[in-house]
Amino acid sequence: MPEEKLRRQRTGRANSSPTLEDVAQKAGVSTATVSRCLNAPARVSEATRKQVLEAVNQLGYAPNFGARALAAKRTDTFGAIIPTMENAIFARGLQAFQEELEQNGITLLVSSSSYSPQLEEKQVHALIARGADALLLIGHDRTPKSYDLLESKGIPHVIAWSIAHDVPRTSIGFDNRNAMKTLALEVLKLGHRDLAVISAPREGNDRARERCQGVADALIQFGLRPTDLPIIETPYSISNGAEAFQTLVSSGNRPTAVLCGNDVLAAGAISRARELGLRVPDDISITGFDDIEIAQIVSPGLTTVHVPHRKMGIHAARLLIAMRNGEYGDAPAESLELQVTITWRGSLGPVPLRNA
Amino acid sequence: MPEEKLRRQRTGRANSSPTLEDVAQKAGVSTATVSRCLNAPARVSEATRKQVLEAVNQLGYAPNFGARALAAKRTDTFGAIIPTMENAIFARGLQAFQEELEQNGITLLVSSSSYSPQLEEKQVHALIARGADALLLIGHDRTPKSYDLLESKGIPHVIAWSIAHDVPRTSIGFDNRNAMKTLALEVLKLGHRDLAVISAPREGNDRARERCQGVADALIQFGLRPTDLPIIETPYSISNGAEAFQTLVSSGNRPTAVLCGNDVLAAGAISRARELGLRVPDDISITGFDDIEIAQIVSPGLTTVHVPHRKMGIHAARLLIAMRNGEYGDAPAESLELQVTITWRGSLGPVPLRNA
DNA sequence: TGAGAAAATGTAAGCGCTTACATTTCATCC
DNA sequence: GGATGAAATGTAAGCGCTTACATTTTCTCA
Numbered sequence: 001m002p003e004e005k006l007r008r009q010r011t012g013r014a015n016s017s018p019t020l021e022d023v024a025q026k027a028g029v030s031t032a033t034v035s036r037c038l039n040a041p042a043r044v045s046e047a048t049r050k051q052v053l054e055a056v057n058q059l060g061y062a063p064n065f066g067a068r069a070l071a072a073k074r075t076d077t078f079g080a081i082i083p084t085m086e087n088a089i090f091a092r093g094l095q096a097f098q099e100e101l102e103q104n105g106i107t108l109l110v111s112s113s114s115y116s117p118q119l120e121e122k123q124v125h126a127l128i129a130r131g132a133d134a135l136l137l138i139g140h141d142r143t144p145k146s147y148d149l150l151e152s153k154g155i156p157h158v159i160a161w162s163i164a165h166d167v168p169r170t171s172i173g174f175d176n177r178n179a180m181k182t183l184a185l186e187v188l189k190l191g192h193r194d195l196a197v198i199s200a201p202r203e204g205n206d207r208a209r210e211r212c213q214g215v216a217d218a219l220i221q222f223g224l225r226p227t228d229l230p231i232i233e234t235p236y237s238i239s240n241g242a243e244a245f246q247t248l249v250s251s252g253n254r255p256t257a258v259l260c261g262n263d264v265l266a267a268g269a270i271s272r273a274r275e276l277g278l279r280v281p282d283d284i285s286i287t288g289f290d291d292i293e294i295a296q297i298v299s300p301g302l303t304t305v306h307v308p309h310r311k312m313g314i315h316a317a318r319l320l321i322a323m324r325n326g327e328y329g330d331a332p333a334e335s336l337e338l339q340v341t342i343t344w345r346g347s348l349g350p351v352p353l354r355n356a
Numbered sequence: 357m358p359e360e361k362l363r364r365q366r367t368g369r370a371n372s373s374p375t376l377e378d379v380a381q382k383a384g385v386s387t388a389t390v391s392r393c394l395n396a397p398a399r400v401s402e403a404t405r406k407q408v409l410e411a412v413n414q415l416g417y418a419p420n421f422g423a424r425a426l427a428a429k430r431t432d433t434f435g436a437i438i439p440t441m442e443n444a445i446f447a448r449g450l451q452a453f454q455e456e457l458e459q460n461g462i463t464l465l466v467s468s469s470s471y472s473p474q475l476e477e478k479q480v481h482a483l484i485a486r487g488a489d490a491l492l493l494i495g496h497d498r499t500p501k502s503y504d505l506l507e508s509k510g511i512p513h514v515i516a517w518s519i520a521h522d523v524p525r526t527s528i529g530f531d532n533r534n535a536m537k538t539l540a541l542e543v544l545k546l547g548h549r550d551l552a553v554i555s556a557p558r559e560g561n562d563r564a565r566e567r568c569q570g571v572a573d574a575l576i577q578f579g580l581r582p583t584d585l586p587i588i589e590t591p592y593s594i595s596n597g598a599e600a601f602q603t604l605v606s607s608g609n610r611p612t613a614v615l616c617g618n619d620v621l622a623a624g625a626i627s628r629a630r631e632l633g634l635r636v637p638d639d640i641s642i643t644g645f646d647d648i649e650i651a652q653i654v655s656p657g658l659t660t661v662h663v664p665h666r667k668m669g670i671h672a673a674r675l676l677i678a679m680r681n682g683e684y685g686d687a688p689a690e691s692l693e694l695q696v697t698i699t700w701r702g703s704l705g706p707v708p709l710r711n712a
Numbered sequence: 713t714g715a716g717a718a719a720a721t722g723t724a725a726g727c728g729c730t731t732a733c734a735t736t737t738c739a740t741c742c
Numbered sequence: 743g744g745a746t747g748a749a750a751t752g753t754a755a756g757c758g759c760t761t762a763c764a765t766t767t768t769c770t771c772a
Contacts, residue, residue, distance in 0.1 A: 017484075017509055019728055030752045035730055045750060060508055062485040066422030066431075067728035070757045075422075086447050087649075095442060107482065110466055126463060128373070129418040152416055153373050238649045271653040293443075293594045297627040299655045375758055386722045391760060401720060423758035426727045 027055040079127035080136040096313030156323035180214025191351035196255035241268025263288035281349030300346025383411040435483035452669030512679035536570025547707035552611035597624025619644035637705030656702025
């Protein structure tokens with residue numbers, strides 16, 4: 001069959017990848033057989049299967065993903081868009097998510113939105129174009145268009161790291177507001193009355209918003225005015241946490257407890273506290289959120305909200321796979337709320353005597 | 357043109373994505389024009405362009421990536437395989453890499469190999485099948501087959517985080533061995549003679565191997581026997597660093613300085629030191645490698661090797677883009693060696709008096 | 713005003729794969 | 743031994759896009 005050779009010469013693509021046809025030729029069978037051999041080995045006789053695999057190996061053949069997706073209308077690829085890869089907040093959950101997918105023969109494509117809904121919208125678009133069968137998203141804040149895209153294409157998606165009782169969307173996560181409220185109540189019980197918060201920018205980040213509200217809820221419960229609560233917004237990073245902390249303590253009325261929106265900010269705060277000669281928690285208490293590894297190694301250890309990251313990732317994967325397989329039909333899959341707990345370490349203590 | 361409608365009815369795929377043809381129909385032009393509109397707007401008249409974009413918007417059209425790649429033989433997608441996403445070691449460099457790519461209209465696909473060459477080989481395969489135009493890899497250790505794959509398909513690739521003078525492969529990174537030697541020399545100059553190393557498993561990880569060799573080099577230069585050097589191998593994680601540290605100090609002859617293969621291990625070591633009541637650096641010195649954020653927030657701060665992560669990422673991107681564009685022809689692109697420096701913080705001090 | 717060039721658009725042939733359907737092969741049984 | 747059906751294999755039609763080439767429209771200028 002000189003046709004094949006002709007094509008090669010014509011296009012002049014010397015060292016391009018071998019195709020199904022090349023394999024078929026080498027093995028002396030049709031392309032259909034090769035394809036079956038790769039996708040449904042049972043439907044091919046032992047003998048030919050061996051020949052074909054031999055040819056595959058010799059040629060170093062790798063099926064062209066795009067062509068396969070085009071023909072099969074399935075990619076076995078899921079996408080995940082997380083706000084950042086710069087720190088470990090999402091790492092553990094994502095790792096678990098991906099492990100679970102892999103066990104089911106699904107590849108994960110990850111991209112990060114830098115906490116920008118606009119960027120996220122582009123990524124949704126890109127992942128859909130790439131044929132993602134389903135998507136994992138973080139939190140509820142995003143552009144309406146992102147949702148439109150998902151819906152009009154009928155792409156299964158679940159929202160993690162957050163749970164909303166009032167929206168008809170499948171999510172798997174925890175109640176950020178309540179979690180933070182619980183922690184803030186503990187702080188208040190220890191006698192603190194001058195709280196302050198270091199939060200991520202709340203715009204476009206419902207987790208951050210809810211956590212702040214949680215603190216407010218606790219204040220109200222103690223009969224305090226939430227409007228008095230100083231809140232500094234700054235992107236998640238250790239150095240930003242440190243800066244924000246310094247700003248807080250050098251302001252007129254220094255708080256006795258600083259609640260941070262996550263562990264990364266809190267780690268920055270703790271480290272700056274030491275540099276400023278403030279003892280934690282004797283002079284000032286600091287709390288975090290997430291319970292990532294960093295919470296253990298700062299000194300003192302961070303009292304923080306423990307989030308079941310791996311559990312969340314695994315369940316998200318299973319849920320998404322079930323949705324993709326149509327196991328829920330048209331009914332929306334049920335959301336799953338996970339429980340969080342408080343991990344006590346050394347950074348939260350009673351209010352200093354002079355402030356009591 | 358009722359053909360299109362027929363197809364839809366026939367296949368019954370009600371809410372599948374709109375195709376180029378749908379857009380063309382709606383805009384009353386040919387598919388070619390729509391395609392041009394999207395890829396080479398200059399070749400289309402103002403008026404039609406508007407109509408087409410209108411149709412695109414109304415339909416929420418997203419070009420099918422697989423089909424495009426198939427037809428255009430280009431994906432504008434690069435791949436990166438990093439050993440782990442679990443901690444921040446590669447995060448900053450990768451972020452910079454991806455930013456630089458994005459500015460050039462290139463999408464980045466990331467996957468992680470869990471430090472396993474076998475897994476990495478699979479990922480190379482997968483990324484090639486997905487049509488990655490070029491690949492970023494970490495370090496030189498990988499299966500021969502991985503290299504074969506890359507070479508036979510003619511996929512441009514650069515190796516980062518490591519530099520090898522004796523292989524004809526384009527790499528961009530630093531001399532791990534020499535960097536670690538420099539640090540170890542500083543340790544020795546401070547009077548330490550009982551060193552120990554906590555390293556990542558050296559098998560399949562040339563960076564880890566070279567760093568250990570660097571310590572040995574320094575010992576030799578001081579006339580000491582490198583064979584006496586205790587080395588504990590353990591995967592990068594804070595808790596593993598802590599465990600390894602405890603093992604070292606509770607062994608018969610406790611070292612006066614522990615050199616860690618990276619900052620994550622070192623952070624674990626420092627935190628365990630405190631738990632064990634050992635003062636750093638008064639009782640024992642600890643050093644790291646990488647200078648990631650964590651190095652600043654442990655107490656005392658980590659004396660470590662500063663690696664120019666962002667610079668490495670940016671240069672890797674530029675190099676890879678140039679290679680993809682054929683700017684180097686068949687000649688291998690030149691490797692780039694970056695310089696590292698030592699960042700002094702508090703964790704390295706003079707040898708304790710009783711050991712001097 | 714009309715010939716010729718330039719610009720805009722259309723036509724249709726694939727890209728590499730899957731899969732419905734058609735055909736061949738082969739074991740089975742009366 | 744030949745009809746029968748199951749198993750194995752082949753044939754060929756797309757999947758949604760790009761792009762070389764053909765055709766039409768528009769512009770330019772003598």
